[in-house]
Amino acid sequence: MKRAAFIIVLAAIIILVTCAAIFMGCKNKPDNYTVAFDIGEYETEAPGSITVAAGSKIASPELSGSITPQAGRAFVWFTDSAKTAVYDFDTPVSGNMTLYLGEDGLVYSISYVDLIEGWFDVDALPTSYKAGVGVAIQSPVPAGYYQGHWYQGARLVGYCGVSVNETSDLVLTYKIEAINYSIHYTNITEVNGVDYSAYIVNPNPLTYKVTDGVVTLEPPVVLEGCPLVFSRWVLVKGNDYTERNALLDPLSEITPELVVIRSVFIRAVWE
Known part of the structure; x- marks a missing residue:
């Protein structure tokens, strides 16, 4: 019986203390807050401070004068003097505060x-x-x-x-612009130290863009009187276009895959 009475008394004390704490908290909470406005260096009259009921909202104050924001900006109010956080006027006021005038991008x-x-x-x-x-x-x-x-x-x-x-x-x-690559041809107008430029014309392009797609290589135009007979085009390894670096497989066309990974040197092979 004594134990039960003790528990009842203890529970009553706890309830009374809790209620008292809640009451004191409510009693100490302000009914109103003050909101001040700081315009900084803007040439306009600062809005006066206002008193706001706790939990209510305020409207953005109107600015007097003819000041205008920069192009693409709008006047806003910040919660801090560093102007990093824009105040949301849909938020209920929960304490005394100062708002700072600034600009934010549209x-x-x-x-x-x-x-x-x-x-x-x-x-x-x-x-x-x-x-x-x-x-x-x-x-x-x-x-x-x-x-x-x-x-x-x-x-x-x-x-x-x-x-x-x-x-x-x-x-x-x-x-975006396609790169204009240079195509180099060797052993075509000068063969074995002999100048054949008067007899041989290369009809193939000297430049190439990937937008050109696949370009078929045509044989040189060999004029009458030239002792040379064209055999094939071959790709040269790197930019050393001597015969020892010419690949054996014939080259019949210029493609994007060929051009974008290397400098292109093409060698004429004669019979």
């Missing part, structure tokens, strides 16, 4: 046109950017091309994305 849309099929993960391309921040965009560089860049029409907006200086909605296209 968000603009990005869309794309004329993208080369298979080069991009379209779903991963950004569809917006923030002024003053920009955004990186995947910028593929396939073999045989220089680094491409992003344009709106003829205007460059960024090398590998949108630059921090842009302040408008953008419709972008990726422009």
Whole structure:
């Protein structure tokens, strides 16, 4: 019996202490808070401080005068003097605070046109950017091309994305240029130390781009009176185009795979 009475008394004490703590906490919590506004170096009149009921929301104060934000920016209020965190006016006020006037970049849309099929993960391309921040965009560089860049029409907006200086909605296209490779031909106009340039004409291209696709090599045009008879074209290893480095297998065409991995030296073989 005594044990049961003791437990009942102890439980009652715990309940009373808990209720007292809750009551004191509620009693000590302010009914109102003060919100002050700091305009810093902006040439406008600072809004006056306001008293706000705890848990209520405030509206962004209007600014007097004719001040305007920079292009692509909007006036916002920050919760810290370093201006790193923008205050959300939909948040209930939970304490005394000072808000600091500053600017934040507006968000603009990005869309794309004329993208080369298979080069991009379209779903991963950004569809917006923030002024003053920009955004990186995947910028593929396939073999045989220089680094491409992003344009709106003829205007460059960024090398590998949108630059921090842009302040408008953008419709972008990726422009990229194919490398113009030199094709070197040897043993064609001078054979065994004899000049045959008056008799032999090479009809094949001296430059090549991967966009040219497969180019078939044509035999040289040999004019009447030339004692030489053309046999075949062969690929030369590296840029040492002497006969000892010529490969034995005939070469019949120029392809992207051939050009992008090496300097191309092609040697004429005569019978």
